[in-house]
Amino acid sequence: xxxxxxxxxxxxPEERLVTWLAEFYGKPVEIKRRELLRHRDLSFVExxxxxxxxxxxxxxxxxxxxxxxxxxxxxRVLIPSISGSARLFLSGRFGNLTALFLEDLxxxxxxxxxxxAELASQIGxxxxxxxxxxxxxxxxxxxxxxxxxxxxxxxxxxxxxxxRRLSSWKLVDDSVCNDLLALSELLSAKLVGxxxxxxxxxxxxxxxxxxxxxxxxIDWSWFTMIGVPTLDLATLTMRHHKNGAFADWKDTxxxxxxxxxxxxxxxxxxxxxxxxxxxxxxxLHWLVERRSRGIMGTTVGPVDGVIAGALQELRLLxxxxxx
Numbered sequence: 001x002x003x004x005x006x007x008x009x010x011x012x013p014e015e016r017l018v019t020w021l022a023e024f025y026g027k028p029v030e031i032k033r034r035e036l037l038r039h040r041d042l043s044f045v046e047x048x049x050x051x052x053x054x055x056x057x058x059x060x061x062x063x064x065x066x067x068x069x070x071x072x073x074x075x076r077v078l079i080p081s082i083s084g085s086a087r088l089f090l091s092g093r094f095g096n097l098t099a100l101f102l103e104d105l106x107x108x109x110x111x112x113x114x115x116x117a118e119l120a121s122q123i124g125x126x127x128x129x130x131x132x133x134x135x136x137x138x139x140x141x142x143x144x145x146x147x148x149x150x151x152x153x154x155x156x157x158x159x160x161x162x163x164r165r166l167s168s169w170k171l172v173d174d175s176v177c178n179d180l181l182a183l184s185e186l187l188s189a190k191l192v193g194x195x196x197x198x199x200x201x202x203x204x205x206x207x208x209x210x211x212x213x214x215x216x217x218i219d220w221s222w223f224t225m226i227g228v229p230t231l232d233l234a235t236l237t238m239r240h241h242k243n244g245a246f247a248d249w250k251d252t253x254x255x256x257x258x259x260x261x262x263x264x265x266x267x268x269x270x271x272x273x274x275x276x277x278x279x280x281x282x283x284l285h286w287l288v289e290r291r292s293r294g295i296m297g298t299t300v301g302p303v304d305g306v307i308a309g310a311l312q313e314l315r316l317l318x319x320x321x322x323x
Contacts, residue, residue: 006297009044011062012094021050024090024101029053037107041295042067047104057104059086066222066289068098072146073220077198082133084126084208084217105216110205110246120249123208124256126215127236131229132261134198138226141198149226152192159184159281165288171304176311183277183318190274194228201225201282203232204242223282230268231282233257234275277317284310 011017022028033049037059044062063070074088086103093099110123134141141147150158163177172180200207201223209216236243237250258265287307290298298306 006041006299007295008039009041009062009064009097011044012097012099016092016094017060017099020090020092020099020101021048023092025050025053027053040299041297047107055089055104058089059100059102059104061100061102063098063100063221064096069146069224070221071098071100073224074100074102076144076146077141078220083130083198083220084215085220086216086218105209105218106211108210110208110210111242111244113210115246115249117249117252119210120246120252121256123215123236124253124258125260127233127253128257128260131195131197131232135195135229138196138198141226147198147224147226151196151227152188152194155184155188155278155281156181158285162281162285162288165292166307169291171307172311176315179315179318180281180311183314183321184281186318186321186323187274187278187281191228191230191271191278194230194271194275196226197229199225199227199229200232203236204240205236205244205246206242208236223286228275228278230271230275231278233268234272235279237272238276238279273321277314277321280310280314280317284314 018028021031030051031048032051035047036045037047038045042064046060048058048060050056050058061070071088071091074085075091078085080087080103086105088100088102090101091099113119142149159180163172163180166172167177200217200220202219202221203217207217207219209218233254237247237253239247254265254268257263258268284307287298287303287310291303291307296303300306
């Protein structure tokens with residue numbers, strides 16, 4: 001159950017939506033049906049059915065900063081045939097809101113789809129292909145200044161900034177910060193040899209859609225960066241509520257991924273626990289970012305409580321990971 005104290009985003013006026021749709025279709029159109037998919041503090045997402053027009057369905061998404069980076073991602077970075085992302089049909093602005101009208105890729109995700117060995121293998125292969133394709137563009141993407149980059153050499157500085165913010169709010173003491181920094185140094189040492197490419201950053205089973213044999217990745221957003229793509233492999237195969245039973249196919253996904261990427265299964269398996277650790281550090285960073293923007297809630301409760309839980313998880317992780 002989501003935290004009822006969240007301040008939900010106020011959608012753009014209906015007349016603005018009607019104007020945007022008329023601009024896209026080249027004529028006034030009628031919305032014959034709509035389905036609310038998500039309504040949170042920084043985003044609002046609907047599926048719209050349009051009468052007597054093609055495409056007959058659209059995904060209508062409204063986002064506030066920092067989620068508005070999604071517009072630049074779709075317009076300047078993502079190539080749908082490579083990334084599996086939705087096509088962006090139209091974008092618009094209303095105050096500080098960014099509106100995106102996206103291709104409707106369906107609603108069957110890996111979280112609720114029937115998965116077999118062939119589908120799990122396909123996912124491993126497609127992820128490896130995507131990462132290889134974008135690995136050749138990292139210099140170009142960095143120069144665009146659309147995506148932030150986070151390389152292993154940056155982890156200590158990145159974590160130091162997290163500690164400074166947490167300390168200023170009196171949410172940590174020196175011992176906690178020392179543990180976080182020690183963890184960042186360990187992750188840096190263990191992931192420094194990993195390839196660099198685009199990273200979705202929130203790649204769980206719920207963010208991969210399946211339709212007629214096509215795999216599509218949704219919700220490329222603020223989490224997307226240039227970094228260690230093993231992070232996406234880790235989040236997709238770890239035990240997490242956003243993966244559900246799909247995590248049972250971890251070995252099949254890894255085998256296909258390693259075959260397609262030409263990497264040693266043993267080397268990849270050795271890196272995964274550290275990539276999982278990085279994912280939890282990035283989750284803490286997002287909580288800190290929310291608090292710094294004055295957002296004191298999350299979908300699962302008050303942000304300070306979630307931060308405390310994340311800090312405890314990271315300290316336990318430091319104790320468990322081989323050094």
